Structure formats: structure tokens, C-alpha cells
Amino acid sequence: MTLRELYETAIALGMALDFRGEAALKQELARRREEYEALPDWRKPYFDQERLRNPYGDCRIVNGPEDVALNTVLLGINIQMPEFLLADHLRGKGTQIDALVAHHTTGTGVGRSHVYDIMSANIDIFEREGVPRAEAERVYRPLMEQAWKTYDDIPNRMAPDMARFFDFPMVQIHAPTDLYHGKGIDDLLADARPETLEDILRVLLTVPEMQSAARIGAEPRIVVGEKDRPAGRILHQELGGWGWPAHVYPLLAEAGVDTVLLVGIGTGVQEAIREAGMGAVRIPHAAVDNLGINLFFDEVERRFGPLNIIPCNYFERIKR
Numbered sequence: 001m002t003l004r005e006l007y008e009t010a011i012a013l014g015m016a017l018d019f020r021g022e023a024a025l026k027q028e029l030a031r032r033r034e035e036y037e038a039l040p041d042w043r044k045p046y047f048d049q050e051r052l053r054n055p056y057g058d059c060r061i062v063n064g065p066e067d068v069a070l071n072t073v074l075l076g077i078n079i080q081m082p083e084f085l086l087a088d089h090l091r092g093k094g095t096q097i098d099a100l101v102a103h104h105t106t107g108t109g110v111g112r113s114h115v116y117d118i119m120s121a122n123i124d125i126f127e128r129e130g131v132p133r134a135e136a137e138r139v140y141r142p143l144m145e146q147a148w149k150t151y152d153d154i155p156n157r158m159a160p161d162m163a164r165f166f167d168f169p170m171v172q173i174h175a176p177t178d179l180y181h182g183k184g185i186d187d188l189l190a191d192a193r194p195e196t197l198e199d200i201l202r203v204l205l206t207v208p209e210m211q212s213a214a215r216i217g218a219e220p221r222i223v224v225g226e227k228d229r230p231a232g233r234i235l236h237q238e239l240g241g242w243g244w245p246a247h248v249y250p251l252l253a254e255a256g257v258d259t260v261l262l263v264g265i266g267t268g269v270q271e272a273i274r275e276a277g278m279g280a281v282r283i284p285h286a287a288v289d290n291l292g293i294n295l296f297f298d299e300v301e302r303r304f305g306p307l308n309i310i311p312c313n314y315f316e317r318i319k320r
Contacts, residue, residue: 057114182238232258
């Protein structure tokens with residue numbers, strides 16, 4: 001498997017799992033083509049051409065060569081300066097590092113700038129759950145606009161610059177692996193049918209990645225509601241990259257969602273969930289990311305054969 005094959009496989013596997021469906025994703029790509037063609041000539045050189053064929057703004061090759069064969073990769077939730085130094089140190093000790101693989105887009109270049117490509121999935125989630133699209137757009141689009149306005153190039157030059165400096169191929173894969181943790185948790189909950197919030201914790205703690213987090217004190221936690229509160233209809237955020245603002249929860253509650261599973265639930269959001277009459281379970285961030293990455297690479301290895309993965313930066317390889 002080459003770096004390019006890993007990247008293309010990530011896109012294909014993501015699209016196969018995406019709840020929006022292949023037709024809707026292709027329609028979005030066609031819309032981007034129209035967006036590109038409508039640009040004045042002076043702006044066209046700065047349009048990311050990958051947007052015309054890859055629906056996931058947070059999945060990109062950061063540095064080539066793209067045809068490098070992958071036998072051993074260094075894989076982390078984040079790849080930043082310490083991870084480049086680690087990779088260089090291992091290489092100096094005789095370990096062949098064919099590429100670096102990052103999950104989060106932080107510092108990895110162009111992917112972080114595709115705010116609308118990444119965040120718009122949240123509007124689709126709200127609509128899927130029963131929130132009228134116009135209402136979903138009203139409450140979430142201002143957050144998207146603010147994220148786009150505050151994007152800066154300073155932190156996001158780091159990984160491309162370091163990858164070139166240390167001469168390491170690199171890829172970032174975010175949305176496709178998030179879709180895998182979405183399927184993993186949704187399938188688990190569908191099979192177990194938890195009746196209470198405490199039952200949700202019990203079910204989540206059957207997942208090896210959650211067990212590993214719990215052993216260091218980061219177990220899933222009920223943050224809104226009592227343990228015997230009925231779980232009802234559960235929503236787990238599987239896509240979209242950014243959290244949800246407080247004012248979306250009344251809309252979700254009105255649409256029939258009873259409990260949300262999220263990686264980040266600040267005090268203001270907790271209060272909004274409580275006022276909306278919902279329950280909430282916070283799931284450990286690295287654990288849920290690890291679940292998605294592990295399920296994804298299980299499928300990659302089924303297709304291409306064994307891959308030696310050296311885990312770093314919050315990642316733990318657990319095979320199934």
C-alpha cells in the first residue's frame with residue numbers, strides 16, 4: 001500500500017459509511033465545481049483542487065512522495081513538533097518510518113481551513129434527527145462563519161514545514177475515521193438497547209478503548225441527568241469536527257432526542273441540555289478517536305495486509 005492508496009481508501013471508506021449517502025456527496029462535489037468555475041481567474045490558482053473530488057476537508061496528503069510504500073507508520077491523534085522529533089529519533093536508531101499519520105487537522109495545513117466542508121455535516125446531522133433545515137442553518141451557520149473568519153495560517157504551517165524539513169511523507173485522516181467510531185458506537189447501542197444513562201456507561205465500558213481510558217480515570221461520565229434517567233433516543237455526534245452551540249439543544253429536544261453523547265460538554269452547554277430536558281454523557285475524546293482509527297485500520301489491513309503502526313500522541317492500537 002502506498003501513501004496515495006491509503007488516502008484514496010480513506011475517502012472511499014468514508015463515503016461508504018457516510019449517512020448523507022453517495023448521491024448527496026457527489027451533488028456537493030458538483031456544487032463545489034460550480035463554485036470553482038464561478039471564481040475570477042485571479043482567485044482560481046488558490047482553490048484547493050482536492051475539494052472537487054474529496055468531500056472531506058479534513059482528509060489530505062500533507063507531504064509526499066505519494067508513491068512511497070507503507071510498511072511502518074508513526075500514527076498519532078495529533079502530529080506536532082514532538083512527534084516529528086520522535087520519528088526522527090527512531091529513524092536515527094534504525095527504525096524505518098515510511099510516513100506519519102495524523103488524525104486531527106490541527107497544524108497539518110490546508111485541511112483546517114475547510115471550515116464549511118467540515119462543519120456543514122452538523123447541519124445535516126440536525127436535519128437527520130428531525131430539526132427543520134432552515135432552523136439548523138439559523139443556529140449553526142453563524143458558528144461556521146465565525147470559525148472561517150478566525151482561521152489563521154500561523155499554526156497550520158507547522159506540520160507541512162516540519163514534514164518537508166525532516167523529509168517524512170504525511171497524511172491526515174479525520175472524517176473517515178470519525179465515521180467509523182460513529183458506526184461502532186451506534187451499532188453497539190442498537191444491539192444493547194440501554195434503558196438508562198447508567199446503562200449507557202455500562203455499554204460503553206465494554207469497548208476496549210473506553211476501558212483503557214477508564215483505567216487512567218477518564219471513563220465515560222454522566223454530566224446531565226441522574227443515573228436512572230431513561231436513555232430514550234440517543235444521539236452521538238459522529239461527524240462535523242466542531243462542537244454544538246448551546247442554542248441547538250432545544251431544537252434537538254423538540255425533534256425527539258432524549259440523550260446526547262459528546263466528547264466536549266462545557267458548563268454553558270450542560271446548562272442548555274438540562275434546560276432542554278435532555279440527558280448527556282461525556283465520552284473520553286482520545287478513546288472515541290482511537291475506536292474510529294482502530295476500526296478504520298482494521299479494514300485497511302484486511303484490504304492491503306499487515307501494517308506496522310507505531311502509536312504516539314494519545315493513540316493506542318487495538319486490533320479486532
